[in-house]
Amino acid sequence: xxxxxxxxIDHPLIQHKLTLMRCKETGTKDFRELLEEIxxxxxxxxxxxxxxxxxxxxxxxxxxxxxxxxxxxxxVVPILRAGLGMLNGVxxxxxxxxxxHVGMYRDPKTLKPVEYYCKLPSDVAExxxxxxxxxxxxxxxxxxxLTLLKEKGAKSIILMCLVAAPEGIKVINEDHPDxxxxxxxxxxxxxxxxxxxxxxxxxxxxxxxxx
Numbered sequence: 001x002x003x004x005x006x007x008x009i010d011h012p013l014i015q016h017k018l019t020l021m022r023c024k025e026t027g028t029k030d031f032r033e034l035l036e037e038i039x040x041x042x043x044x045x046x047x048x049x050x051x052x053x054x055x056x057x058x059x060x061x062x063x064x065x066x067x068x069x070x071x072x073x074x075x076v077v078p079i080l081r082a083g084l085g086m087l088n089g090v091x092x093x094x095x096x097x098x099x100x101h102v103g104m105y106r107d108p109k110t111l112k113p114v115e116y117y118c119k120l121p122s123d124v125a126e127x128x129x130x131x132x133x134x135x136x137x138x139x140x141x142x143x144x145x146l147t148l149l150k151e152k153g154a155k156s157i158i159l160m161c162l163v164a165a166p167e168g169i170k171v172i173n174e175d176h177p178d179x180x181x182x183x184x185x186x187x188x189x190x191x192x193x194x195x196x197x198x199x200x201x202x203x204x205x206x207x208x209x210x211x
Contacts, residue, residue: 039089
């Protein structure tokens with residue numbers, strides 16, 4: 001674990017909500033709402049170092065100088081389909097963000113990623129892209145999505161996941177050392193089917209009620 005480059009956001013509210021998500025008794029409605037809430041809290045943390053600039057404004061009382069976001073504009077890119085569960089939480093915090101979509105699925109036999117959809121804002125090179133996907137298991141789909149975004153011109157990317165396995169973190173570190181990785185938890189390992197242990201099951205199925 002010590003040689004893995006990953007930022008674990010261990011805020012008490014995030015950890016509490018993640019525990020509720022892990023419980024197998026948690027239903028689709030609550031699971032979906034908890035994921036959106038965690039995504040919002042994580043977005044708050046990962047934007048902590050975003051640059052600011054000072055502008056002149058006027059309050060109802062007086063003129064003053066105040067700070068607003070500066071630097072690159074933001075884009076949010078969920079990896080379909082489970083990444084959609086984190087989209088609203090991030091956009092709630094950054095309403096001006098443009099949204100792209102990357103469709104990746106993991107072949108159940110080979111566990112390799114297969115791309116089936118990609119639609120992005122036209123100015124990805126000028127944006128910081130926050131790529132969201134709840135589960136970083138083998139790392140194959142996320143790595144393939146990051147490669148695709150770079151091929152489309154993206155130069156500034158952050159990867160935000162809920163739960164990660166060490167195997168997936170290692171893949172991202174090796175394939176994309178320039179991409180900061182933020183997670184709410186690093187779990188123990190993958191099982192022989194490529195699921196994170198202890199994990200929280202199939203995030204997509206639990207979000208959309210397709211169990």
